[in-house]
Amino acid sequence: MESIQDNDDYGVMTDEKWQAIISNDASYNNIFFYAVKTTKIFCKPSCKSRVPNKENVCIFHNAQQALAAKFRPCKRCKPTNERLPDSEWVTQVTQYIDKNFTEKLTLETLGDIAHGSPYHLQRTFKKLNGITPVEYIQHLRLSAAKEYLRQTNKSIEEIATCVGITNTPYFITLFKKKIGHTPAQYRQMIKGGEIIDEKG
Numbered sequence: 269m270e271s272i273q274d275n276d277d278y279g280v281m282t283d284e285k286w287q288a289i290i291s292n293d294a295s296y297n298n299i300f301f302y303a304v305k306t307t308k309i310f311c312k313p314s315c316k317s318r319v320p321n322k323e324n325v326c327i328f329h330n331a332q333q334a335l336a337a338k339f340r341p342c343k344r345c346k347p348t349n350e351r352l353p354d355s356e357w358v359t360q361v362t363q364y365i366d367k368n369f370t371e372k373l374t375l376e377t378l379g380d381i382a383h384g385s386p387y388h389l390q391r392t393f394k395k396l397n398g399i400t401p402v403e404y405i406q407h408l409r410l411s412a413a414k415e416y417l418r419q420t421n422k423s424i425e426e427i428a429t430c431v432g433i434t435n436t437p438y439f440i441t442l443f444k445k446k447i448g449h450t451p452a453q454y455r456q457m458i459k460g461g462e463i464i465d466e467k468g
């Protein structure tokens with residue numbers, strides 16, 4: 269294999285192509301495709317998705333090359349002209365949340381990242397996972413918080429920040445609502461042996 273620069277599978281980004289991407293110019297569809305390295309998704313030039321950072325974009329001559337380079341077709345513009353199965357789409361979003369739940373995540377940003385409408389994402393995610401994306405994010409954050417309470421001496425405020433919740437009172441309220449105790453009580457109970465290796 270040649271290095272990436274010498275590989276003919278990758279097209280060259282030009283001003284003309286970049287203009288086509290930012291203006292969603294459908295006349296360039298099937299002339300080239302663009303992929304975004306950070307999301308691993310590729311699109312037609314006409315795609316109405318959020319404009320990516322130029323430095324994260326690579327260009328392909330056709331959809332097969334993008335697929336071969338392990339990019340996935342965008343749900344919104346369907347560059348392979350096939351519908352991405354809902355299960356695969358939701359798996360992509362779930363994996364993204366698993367990696368990024370400590371970041372600021374909203375349904376809107378997830379919809380942008382996954383190239384679908386927030387409404388459709390909410391419905392499809394819930395249908396397949398049984399809970400909404402926001403509930404899933406909360407679940408991951410609280411599980412991580414419980415780990416921190418067990419394993420570290422970090423303050424409640426530090427733990428809230430570590431798991432992606434910058435508002436400490438909100439963190440305490442959410443924790444109490446879902447877990448049944450405040451974070452401080454929970455830590456006390458762990459120390460006192462009242463909670464042993466509780467999961468979930």
Ligand SMILES: [Zn+2]
Pocket residue numbers: 310311312315316317342343344345346383
């Ligand atoms: Zn797209």
